[in-house]
Amino acid sequence: MRFGVVVFPGSNCDLDALYVLRNVLGVPADLVWHGQADLSGYDTVILPGGFSYGDYLRAGALAAFSPVMGAVKSYAERGGLVVGICNGFQILVEAGLLPGALITNKTLSFICREVPLRVERTDTPFTKLYRLGEIIRLPIAHQTGNYMGNPDTLAQIQNHRQILFRYCGEEGESSPDANPNGSALDIAGLQNLQGNVLGMMPHPERASESVLGRADGLRLFESILAHAQHRN
Numbered sequence: 001m002r003f004g005v006v007v008f009p010g011s012n013c014d015l016d017a018l019y020v021l022r023n024v025l026g027v028p029a030d031l032v033w034h035g036q037a038d039l040s041g042y043d044t045v046i047l048p049g050g051f052s053y054g055d056y057l058r059a060g061a062l063a064a065f066s067p068v069m070g071a072v073k074s075y076a077e078r079g080g081l082v083v084g085i086c087n088g089f090q091i092l093v094e095a096g097l098l099p100g101a102l103i104t105n106k107t108l109s110f111i112c113r114e115v116p117l118r119v120e121r122t123d124t125p126f127t128k129l130y131r132l133g134e135i136i137r138l139p140i141a142h143q144t145g146n147y148m149g150n151p152d153t154l155a156q157i158q159n160h161r162q163i164l165f166r167y168c169g170e171e172g173e174s175s176p177d178a179n180p181n182g183s184a185l186d187i188a189g190l191q192n193l194q195g196n197v198l199g200m201m202p203h204p205e206r207a208s209e210s211v212l213g214r215a216d217g218l219r220l221f222e223s224i225l226a227h228a229q230h231r232n
Contacts, residue, residue: 047088106182
């Protein structure tokens with residue numbers, strides 16, 4: 001099991017993700033430069049958070065045209081697991097690997113704090129070690145995390161159960177106050193139709209050790225490992 005962590009100019013959570021993989025989980029992982037066009041040899045590819053290309057034009061828009069994204073698309077089409085975190089989520093949407101769009105938060109401001117999330121599915125490679133309906137807490141840090149989609153897109157997302165994490169209150173309740181950025185359907189993380197590409201605004205790598213305050217994010221990475229072991 002080998003992970004590849006893509007580095008774009010402006011990525012700033014690449015080393016955090018690499019640390020969790022190598023030092024907390026003890027699995028092989030490499031940094032992959034955005035100019036690389038070959039992802040053979042990797043079992044999971046992570047697009048980390050940051051400000052790729054300074055988020056000029058639109059968050060994730062320029063990174064979507066990096067050479068590595070052609071490889072990521074081919075990799076995903078072959079069934080490879082891809083996880084986009086924060087800016088990585090924005091890049092996946094801009095590249096067309098996930099539906100919808102991400103726009104400025106409803107507050108029009110940058111939000112950096114820990115939020116509760118409700119786990120919506122546990123039958124995916126990314127969430128199998130969580131409990132259905134479990135309330136976890138992960139940090140968010142973004143200004144462009146407001147997920148939007150047209151009515152057809154949102155209906156498809158719901159009909160195909162593509163939402164894996166929703167923003168919620170402390171007891172798991174849904175409300176506008178519990179949704180920090182205004183995302184449609186309270187979406188914090190969703191997968192593609194095939195179930196092998198996940199995009200999420202919260203940062204699991206920033207909550208993967210108890211020394212950081214909590215380790216709710218670690219089970220996402222452990223779920224991927226458990227999925228790989230079961231598959232093999």
